[in-house]
Amino acid sequence: MTGPSHRRANSQLRNPVSQAFRVLLKKVASGPHTGKNLTRCEAEAALSMMLRAEATPAQIGGFLVAHRMKRPVPEEFAGILDAYDRLSTRIAPLPDATRVPVVLGCPYDGRTRTAPVTPVVALLLAEAGVPVVMHGGDRMATKYGLPMVEIWRSLGLDWTDCDVGRLGHALDRARLAFAYTPSIFPESSALVDYRDQIGKRPPLATVELMWSPYAGAARSICGFVHPPTEDFMRGAFALRGRSDLITVKGLEGSCDLPRSRTAIIGVSTGDLQERLFLRAHEFGLSGADIPLDSEVDYLGDLSALLAGKLDTERVAELAKGAIWSGGFYLWQSGGCADLAAGLTRAEATIASGKLLETIATIRAAIAPN
Numbered sequence: 119m120t121g122p123s124h125r126r127a128n129s130q131l132r133n134p135v136s137q138a139f140r141v142l143l144k145k146v147a148s149g150p151h152t153g154k155n156l157t158r159c160e161a162e163a164a165l166s167m168m169l170r171a172e173a174t175p176a177q178i179g180g181f182l183v184a185h186r187m188k189r190p191v192p193e194e195f196a197g198i199l200d201a202y203d204r205l206s207t208r209i210a211p212l213p214d215a216t217r218v219p220v221v222l223g224c225p226y227d228g229r230t231r232t233a234p235v236t237p238v239v240a241l242l243l244a245e246a247g248v249p250v251v252m253h254g255g256d257r258m259a260t261k262y263g264l265p266m267v268e269i270w271r272s273l274g275l276d277w278t279d280c281d282v283g284r285l286g287h288a289l290d291r292a293r294l295a296f297a298y299t300p301s302i303f304p305e306s307s308a309l310v311d312y313r314d315q316i317g318k319r320p321p322l323a324t325v326e327l328m329w330s331p332y333a334g335a336a337r338s339i340c341g342f343v344h345p346p347t348e349d350f351m352r353g354a355f356a357l358r359g360r361s362d363l364i365t366v367k368g369l370e371g372s373c374d375l376p377r378s379r380t381a382i383i384g385v386s387t388g389d390l391q392e393r394l395f396l397r398a399h400e401f402g403l404s405g406a407d408i409p410l411d412s413e414v415d416y417l418g419d420l421s422a423l424l425a426g427k428l429d430t431e432r433v434a435e436l437a438k439g440a441i442w443s444g445g446f447y448l449w450q451s452g453g454c455a456d457l458a459a460g461l462t463r464a465e466a467t468i469a470s471g472k473l474l475e476t477i478a479t480i481r482a483a484i485a486p487n
Contacts, residue, residue: 139172220251288484401457
């Protein structure tokens with residue numbers, strides 16, 4: 119006996135688009151002996167069909183699992199990024215082409231173990247005149263950790279109703295924009311539930327670290343956990359003609375530099391690639407990475423830090439993490455001549471409480487007309 123759900127599924131599978139997706143699914147899901155990598159164009163087509171819900175739910179779930187097990191290659195990442203660019207609404211390039219933004223890639227499933235300093239880094243760069251772009255959505259699997267959008271909201275910056283016009287205005291006037299993906303790229307939200315049902319991160323999680331919602335030239339900063347991921351990132355960027363990239367073995371896959379261990383960093387500019395090994399203890403900033411025991415306590419500590427109130431041990435330690443990461447990115451973005459100068463500037467700016475003024479400037483820039 120055939121019910122309505124079976125009839126709908128059969129109808130979808132008879133759809134030419136679903137049949138086309140089936141061919142791509144067979145390539146990645148045929149196992150280690152007969153499975154094949156997708157070409158860049160095939161990967162773009164597959165992601166486009168999933169994002170538009172033209173593939174069936176069974177096909178989408180099967181693809182996400184099979185692609186993870188097969189392990190994606192740079193050509194596939196490049197194609198998926200092509201699909202993201204084509205289907206999303208991105209921030210227009212700044213009027214002054216010499217102003218090249220930094221794109222801070224943050225894991226979309228948030229932070230659960232360590233206190234993020236990324237928002238402080240973004241504010242330090244913006245205060246120094248470096249445009250910064252960030253992006254992300256709400257809580258999602260697999261970690262359901264604290265997302266950046268909630269941290270910004272706690273600081274009085276609600277980005278959830280900002281279209282790309284307002285984001286461009288904020289980037290130009292206040293040097294910071296956070297693109298809330300459910301608003302600028304709603305198609306991507308269609309795949310969020312699959313992450314929870316699958317229970318494992320799909321390769322899309324890596325794509326989100328590499329993607330830029332900014333349509334112009336930018337310098338991408340991508341965190342990674344597993345060393346092979348760094349190579350995939352570099353390969354995908356090279357295929358797309360992008361050479362301005364920083365890769366960081368950061369905290370929980372973020373671009374926050376660790377203090378408790380050596381920071382392993384790759385800096386790519388043009389044809390040049392440099393490997394850096396930075397140790398916080400050599401700059402007087404050693405210590406444990408602050409655990410995220412309580413989101414409420416962390417948000418309170420973050421507010422105190424931004425106000426320059428560093429009189430408790432926990433806030434002082436959080437500030438050290440922000441100085442370590444912020445100083446490095448100030449140096450790499452051209453805001454300071456070297457790492458020592460970047461650390462000095464980050465420390466002075468945090469202690470002064472100036473970052474509250476930066477937040478006020480951003481708040482005014484994103485306010486509805």
